[in-house]
Amino acid sequence: MHKDQVRRFYEVLWDANDMTAMPSILHENFSFRGSLGQQKQGYQGFSDYVDMVHKALGDYQCIIEELVEEGDKVFAKMTFTGIHRDQLMGYLPSHERVSWTGCALFTFEGERICDVWVLGDLKSLENQLKENEIKKL
Numbered sequence: 001m002h003k004d005q006v007r008r009f010y011e012v013l014w015d016a017n018d019m020t021a022m023p024s025i026l027h028e029n030f031s032f033r034g035s036l037g038q039q040k041q042g043y044q045g046f047s048d049y050v051d052m053v054h055k056a057l058g059d060y061q062c063i064i065e066e067l068v069e070e071g072d073k074v075f076a077k078m079t080f081t082g083i084h085r086d087q088l089m090g091y092l093p094s095h096e097r098v099s100w101t102g103c104a105l106f107t108f109e110g111e112r113i114c115d116v117w118v119l120g121d122l123k124s125l126e127n128q129l130k131e132n133e134i135k136k137l
Contacts, residue, residue: 006067014050027113030112056082057098076106
């Protein structure tokens with residue numbers, strides 16, 4: 001069932017930041033477009049993106065709100081959250097928790113994920129970062 005692989009994608013690769021599991025979850029020709037707008041190709045590109053997010057956001061978590069599966073596609077409704085501990089979107093660290101919603105469309109080739117396209121509510125995230133910056137002044 002593809003939904004289980006999506007759960008592993010978030011729980012293992014994102015939340016636990018365990019990249020050793022990539023070959024069992026991701027297709028070797030994996031492509032990724034993250035909620036922060038960057039497009040990455042392959043295991044190394046994806047790993048670099050995850051590292052960037054974890055560096056900026058401590059205690060980073062992806063919370064699955066809903067999963068819908070149809071054929072070789074899974075749609076995920078998500079909440080992303082973490083402690084802003086390093087520069088993100090041009091904002092200095094506030095050490096405050098930020099959260100934003102988003103969704104992702106997963107495409108599978110066989111049992112492994114071959115493409116993920118994520119759209120996040122970056123305006124909400126930016127508003128939180130801006131608000132936290134103003135609090136520090």
